[in-house]
Amino acid sequence: MDALLPLMALLDEWIADPQKVQLGFSVLLGLTIFALMIALLLLVVGLSDPLRRRLRGLEAEAVAASDGGGAAKASGSGLGQWLGPMGERLIPTEEDARNRIAQRLRRAGKRSPGALNVFYGSRLVLMVVPPLLMIVVLPFVRVPFSTSILLLVFLAIAGYLLPSFWLDKAVRHRTRQVSRGLPDALDLLVVCTEAGLGLGAAIQRVAQDLEISHPDLADELNMFSMQTRAGMDHKAALRDLEERTGVEDIGGLVTTLLQSMRFGTSIATTLRLYAVELRDKRTQKAEEMAAKVSTKMLFPLIFCIMPSFLVVALGPALLGVMAAFAGR
Template identity: 40%
Template sequence: MLWVAVGLTFVAILVVAGALVYAFAPGEFPIADRLSRLWQPLAAQRKVSFRERQTQKAAQVLSDVGKLLPSSKDLSATKLMLVRAGYRRPEAIMALRGAKVLLPIVFAIIVYVSGLTNSNNGVFVWILALVAGFLLPDMWLSRRVRKRQTILRKALPDALDLLVVCIEAGLGLDQAFMRVSQELRITHPELCGELDLVNAQIRVGRTRIESMRELASRTGVDDIKALVAMLIQTDRFGTSVSQSLRVHADDMRMKRRQRAEEAAAKTPVKMVPPLVFFIFPALFVVILGPAIITIFRQFIGMHQ
């Protein structure tokens, strides 16, 4: 019976570790992904990969579980977080709710099979497993939102430079958005998707100001909010769009350079924990180990 429990615990830990790696690991290398998009035909680009198919199946299962729960009244904040993470499908909210139901059950089974609940802190382990399973989907969603916002923030300066070129070449603002979306579709697909959505909303009859404000709310990126505010003021007061965009693009480039300098300045601080906990102990063992062994042998010889 003990060997069965040990085996089930090993399998459960392996499954959880594989799921975490599958969820958080990047799909492909960026260079290989860009080359594949450049050289593959359009039909090959639209083929759904094996990983995407499995993800869709898992999302469908979680969505079915979430639909069994009673509906909640206030889900606007969760829907906004899902949209900012890039999940606009209606069943995304149900999949998240289903994950909050299934993960506590999975974690409870793991701690029960592993025998951790048989100790004196069994109640604490139960509570910890349930709380971790319930909070893990929200933590994952927050991480996805931050990652996507970082991608949009890095793509914005390039889009602004191209937008200035299009405006100065004689295109209108809506046509410039469409042209930027076409040109940057390979390098910055996330930002192009947002611009396509803005153009689609304008084509169906929504005003440009409403679409831009929804873009700022949908992304939650401060740089995009500043761009939207600048475009709304330009449209309202009739100032030059190209000149305003050029000044704003210069400001975005300066901010990107400052962020790079800030990240470079943080590098030595981030290197301290690996050095202290992994590299320095190994160095101490290699350098001081022989000396300690020699001193210990001499000390034993003196007492013999």
């Protein structure tokens, strides 16, 4: 906050001149209108292009055929139809930047073809719309000019960063849900493989059984089954599963399965050993969290419980001592 004081002082000194204030407001209003016109132009160009509409329709049909229509509905919803064309023009040209955002979207469970366009479109909307609304409201509210400028800049920066924060939160939530359901999936895989099913059939059966209890993990396993049925090699599908989820335990499982395929060992034995190892790992993690409880309880005991205990235990004695000294 101290770093903003010189900036606010400079703005207060700058707005002392009414002509400068009028000029600054005119420039700000012009820039806002220009940004709004650019956003509307991108929207109109994206929606009116028949070739792009046809390509988006074909992509939605392909995703619906491979994913049961869920991702296509998500990308073809009303909001996605408006945000997609706007974000299509804002996608960075660098391949590394596009791949990073696309990988984060995949790990968040957003695998539709237009997910990247919707992400950048929502970023543009959140950067432009809140400042515009604030400019409409400011004439009716008595706020200093310097404060209003800082507020508009803050809203624009927050609108730019908010989709990234939401995406990070979605990735963490999905990763946690997938990790939570992995031990149950391993136990079911062990049962299925020992019953005589192959790896692909066992994963497909486990995905059907986990659709209610662990839907995120079941979705990833269903994607693996569809990839193998489409002709992808098991090793490539396993590598894609590891990259798509970003879970450390799944990475270890994939490495173990690939080594088992390479050396020709039993898949059932490999899964059983890894299930035991993962169960031991979860037990150690629970014991570690339990060992931290005593240290974490130290601060509430000292700052919350101990003062009240001292008041209850020593309060009457202190009152008696004070009364005795007052009587003397």
